[in-house]
Structure formats: C-alpha cells, structure tokens
C-alpha cells in the first residue's frame with residue numbers, strides 16, 4: 033500500500049472503445065489516487081494508448097464514464113483535460129528544431145506570457161525539479177533526453193494534478209533515466225499523480241505504487257509491482273510462460289558485409305556525420321552496435337541501406353562493391369534494412385499492410401512481373417508476416433497507422449526478416465515492443481544468423497545487445513570503436529567504448 037496516496041483523483045468506470053474489427057478497451061475500470069504513481073502495463077496493442085488518449089480528451093469512449101475528483105469527467109478535447117489538470121508527455125515529441133526551448137514551450141501554451149518572463153519560469157521549474165535545461169538553446173541542438181525535458185517542463189508549467197507519460201525512458205541514457213525518476217519522485221511527494229506506461233518492467237518495479245494490467249483491451253489484474261518479479265509481471269501481461277531466446281552455435285563463414293573507412297556528412301538537419309567507420313561482419317555473425325541516440329545511428333543505417341550512396345568500395349557485400357548502389361540494387365544483392373522510425377520511413381502510414389509489404393518485399397519476393405504487381409502474392413506475403421510475427425490486427429487491408437506502435441514494429445521487422453536476406457541491418461529492433469514480442473523478434477534475428485545471414489543490430493538497449501550479439505562495437509559522435517567479441521567484455525569496458533574514442537584506446541588495452 034502506498035503511504036503517500038491520498039483521495040481518489042480519477043476513476044475510470046466501465047470504459048469501452050472499439051475500432052473497426054478491434055475492441056481496444058473493453059469495460060475497463062480502475063482508479064488513481066492523489067500522489068500515486070500508477071503503471072499501465074500490457075502487451076503491444078493491449079489498449080494502453082487508447083485509454084490514456086481518452087483521459088487526455090483526444091478520443092471519446094463509446095460507453096462507460098470517468099470521474100475526476102468526485103465529478104463527471106468527459107473532456108471533449110485536450111484543452112479541456114489540461115484545464116482540469118491533466119498533462120501528457122507523448123512517446124513522440126512535437127517540437128520545432130529551428131526554434132529555441134522557450135519558443136517551443138510558448139507554442140504549446142494557450143496564453144503564453146512575454147518571452148522574457150517565460151524563460152525565467154522555465155529556468156525556475158527546471159531548477160526546482162532538477163531537470164537541467166537552458167531556455168535559450170535551439171531544440172535542434174538538444175539530445176533526445178533534453179527534448180523530453182522540454183515536453184516535461186511544458187507540462188509542469190501547467191501545475192498538473194495528473195501527469196501521463198507514454199514510454200518516457202525509451203529515448204534516455206541510464207543517467208537521464210535517473211534524473212527523470214528523481215523528478216517524478218519529487219512530483220509524487222508534492223501530491224501529483226502519475227500514470228506511467230512502459231515496457232521496462234524493472235523501472236516499473238522501482239517507480240510505481242500500483243499497476244493495472246491490460247490484455248487484449250481488458251483489465252486482467254492489478255498489483256503492487258514491487259511485490260512481483262519482472263518475469264511475473266511479463267507473464268501476467270501475456271497470460272503465458274515466457275522462454276528467453278536461445279542461441280544456436282553456428283559456424284562463422286566468410287565476410288558478407290565489409291565497410292571500410294566510411295565517412296559522410298549527415299543529410300539530416302542537426303545530424304551527426306560519420307567519421308572513418310570500418311568493420312566486417314561474417315556469415316552467421318551478429319554485430320551489435322551500441323550508443324546513445326544521435327551519435328550517427330540513423331546515418332549509418334542510411335549509408336548501409338543505400339538511401340545515401342558513397343564511393344563503391346566503401347561498402348561491400350560478399351566482396352562486391354555496392355557503395356554507389358541505391359536501396360533496390362542493394363536488396364537485389366541480398367541486403368535488407370529496417371530503420372528506427374517506423375511510420376513515414378519504414379512504413380507508409382496511409383497504405384494498407386499489403387501495400388507496405390510490397391514496398392520493401394517487391395524485389396526479393398518477386399512480387400512484380402513484367403511491370404505488373406502480383407497482388408495475390410503480395411497479400412499472402414503480408415499475411416505470412418502477420419502470422420509469423422504475431423501482428424495483432426484485423427487483417428492485411430488495415431492501414432499501417434491503425435496498428436499499435438509495437439505491432440507495427442513487429443510487422444516491419446518481420447517483413448525484412450522474411451525476405452531470406454543475406455545481410456540484415458536493423459536499428460532498434462524491439463523499440464516499444466513488449467517483453468514477449470521482443471523475445472520472439474530476438475529469436476527470429478538469431479534464427480536468421482544461424483541460417484547464415486550476417487546481421488548488424490544497432491540498439492540503445494545494452495541488455496538486448498549482450499543477449500544476441502557475437503561482437504560488440506559502440507558509436508560515439510559518428511566514430512565507431514573496433515568490434516570486439518561479446519564474450520569476456522566487462523560492463524566497464526563497454527562503458528569506455530560507449531564513452532568515445534579516448535575510452536576506446538583504454539578499452540583496447542590488453543585486448
């Protein structure tokens with residue numbers, strides 16, 4: 033029981049919301065008390081985002097009702113939710129890179145005060161809550177963690193009674209997570225309630241007082257997270273026993289992907305240029321590349337996928353120079369790639385899953401003949417991905433944007449892995465994916481490697497890399513350390529590799 037918890041702040045009572053073919057929330061009831069940190073847990077597509085969008089006034093329930101501090105609560109739009117005292121930090125930030133912090137905060141306010149006064153208030157809130165942020169800095173120059181602080185401070189300026197956070201730590205370094213948790217604990221001590229969505233179960237155990245667990249739209253359990261193990265929580269979410277991925281010892285073959293002295297200027301505004309990157313990945317090998325977001329991960333993926341071309345010799349597939357080839361030619365040569373940003377980059381939001389399957393599968397699955405699209409073949413490829421990767425959706429006709437974040441992720445990764453690739457490049461394979469689905473994606477990657485593919489996994493999740501990678505390297509400010517075997521690497525050495533070129537020398541000492 034939570035000693036600080038006060039009176040009931042918000043009660044959700046029998047709320048139901050259906051979309052075509054799916055009941056996203058079915059008769060959901062639970063309540064949040066003042067000063068309570070309440071976790072919302074559930075697999076991908078369980079209905080967490082739908083529920084918080086209703087609380088924030090973005091969508092309306094079909095039936096059921098909500099009670100806010102003893103009174104009926106039915107916000108017709110977010111401004112009404114904000115007036116009541118609800119604030120929300122979204123999974124994806126909506127900030128303007130070419131404006132400074134204070135200007136961005138002003139844009140989100142109904143009646144912004146004069147700039148000078150606003151900057152002073154931002155500074156005050158940032159000091160009070162231990163969230164370092166300079167109101168005069170350009171947002172384009174900020175790290176993901178700092179951008180999140182802009183969103184949080186924007187919320188705190190409204191003095192909310194309830195702060196909703198949707199997967200806040202997926203973009204943060206371990207140090208930034210600590211800073212965020214300090215802030216959240218302070219808010220809680222002041223009586224603010226927090227509704228917290230995350231797939232990171234250890235974080236939930238350390239932060240949250242109560243948890244409501246959703247499965248396929250229904251509340252299946254409530255519990256006090258610190259009284260359960262992470263595994264027990266995961267099993268409550270899926271309603272089944274979990275098995276960790278298994279690595280089959282495969283023989284390493286010849287080099288399938290070679291990169292030598294790759295340097296390129298970032299095409300992304302405020303991006304990171306790549307500087308002299310060299311590595312080789314053999315058949316059957318998984319190379320894990322660690323690093324905090326924004327250190328060249330997106331650029332490396334663009335260079336490997338062929339979306340940016342280089343001199344031919346910089347990148348080789350099976351010793352053939354491919355640096356000057358575009359994505360379609362590289363696919364023909366055996367390479368598939370899955371970028372981090374799912375909607376817009378990896379998937380076209382308004383197109384159906386069938387059309388999205390065609391976008392990347394056409395070449396390797398032979399889905400076009402004499403200029404005509406084989407729709408039946410494409411549809412059955414899309415269906416195979418949905419079945420093979422347990423994508424929860426009513427069917428192949430559904431638009432990509434209607435999938436929950438985690439289910440779209442499963443679809444995008446499945447689409448690439450099911451093309452019998454020889455070289456696989458994936459950025460953040462399990463971003464926003466629940467524990468069970470993450471385990472099955474990692475297993476699928478290991479299975480492709482066991483079948484002889486050379487795999488590059490770029491991830492900010494160190495545990496994930498240590499679980500699946502054979503060799504390990506780190507990106508820092510566009511430079512990459514020399515890959516080293518994962519076996520025998522200590523956490524200190526990994527920290528030094530992630531720390532950059534200087535640390536790399538130390539880490540290599542005695543290697």
Ligand SMILES: Nc1ncnc2c1ncn2[C@@H]1O[C@H](COP(=O)(O)OP(=O)(O)OP(=O)(O)O)[C@@H](O)[C@H]1O
Nearest residue numbers: 051056076077078079080081082434435436437438
């Ligand atoms: N706009 C929409 N149109 C149609 N279906 C939708 C829409 N939004 C959500 N859904 C469906 O509702 C269900 C619940 O989705 P929701 O986004 O709430 O899940 P979630 O628990 O937040 O998942 P994740 O952890 O993957 O983000 C899913 O099956 C999803 O496909």
